[in-house]
Amino acid sequence: MVSLSKCCGNFSFAEYYNPNRTEFGNLRVVNDDLVQPHSGFGTHPHRDMEIFTYVIDGELTHKDSMGAHETLGRGSVQYMSAGLGVTHSEMNNGDKLLRFLQIWIKPDRKHYKPNYGSRVFGREDRHNKLHHVATSYDNYGNTEKDEGSGIIPIHQDANIFISEIDSDFTQEYLLQRRRQLYLVCIEGSLSVNKIVHMEARDALEVEGDEKDDQPLELTATGNRGAHFIMLEMAKA
Structure with missing residues (x-):
């Protein structure tokens, strides 16, 4: 039987620490960041982490020690395998508010060669x-x-899916046995198996059955539809 557990969406990060919210399987961080115009996160280091960024609104300018330098808008994704170590900055150089999701996934081993792409x-x-x-x-x-x-x-043995569905549209997904997923409602509102209701910025932990695959139905419930991201992975 599938297990659905609604959560606050915040993992322990920086000054915030909750001993019950340190990770979900190999998922370490899901941050929903708002960055004011002409500000951002200056140059800082990362090591041994798979980092995935999804731009929701505004423009994100990335610059790193590998020589990558670009600006990405809504719907764009960037990823960085920090591996042996890398430094980078993430800035909002524009005049509009920037919103993006940043996801950290622990790699299957340490000390990979750093890599970047978008x-x-x-x-x-x-x-x-x-x-x-x-x-x-x-x-x-x-x-x-x-x-x-x-x-x-x-x-890492993980998959990332993104969807933007119209009002009353139902997206089906079959969660395989011994797998789990982390669902974030980015915009709009969402119903999961007609059991759990999610609003924007809500998160849901879903743990699959040990023996059988389990169907999921994700339905947009409001007039705005629903925009969501789904992080599926093996149980750790």
């Missing part, structure tokens, strides 16, 4: 469907080269 997606890529934007290298294939389009490879 993808630019349109609404049509995620409209009324699950857009598969990241998967493990084992699923991706036999290359670590960033091709600049399509699915993003990460160093």
Whole structure:
């Protein structure tokens, strides 16, 4: 039987610490950040973490020690495998409020070579469907080269899906046995299996059954539809 547990959406991070909210499987951080115009996060280090950023509103300018420097808008994603160590900055150089999700996933081992890449997606890529934007290298294939389009490879047995569905539309997903997922409602409102209701910025932990695959139904319940991200992974 599938287990649905609504949560606050905040993991222990920086000055905030909750001993019951340190991780969910190999998922370490999900931050929903708001950055005022002409401000941001100056140069800082990362190490041994798979970092995935999804831009919701505004423009995010990234610059790192590997030489990457670019600005990304709504619907774009960037990823950084910090590995042996990297420094970077994330800034809002524009005149509008910036909102983005940043996700940290623990890698399957330490000391990978650092890597960076990005993808630019349109609404049509995620409209009324699950857009598969990241998967493990084992699923991706036999290359670590960033091709600049399509699915993003990460160093963990995990998958990331994004969707933006119309009001009353139902998106179905089959959660395989011994898997789990973390669901974030980004915008709008969402019903899960007609049991749990989610508003914007709500999060839900879903743990699959040990023996059987379990169906999930995600339905947009408000006039605005629903915009959500789903992080699926093996149980740790």
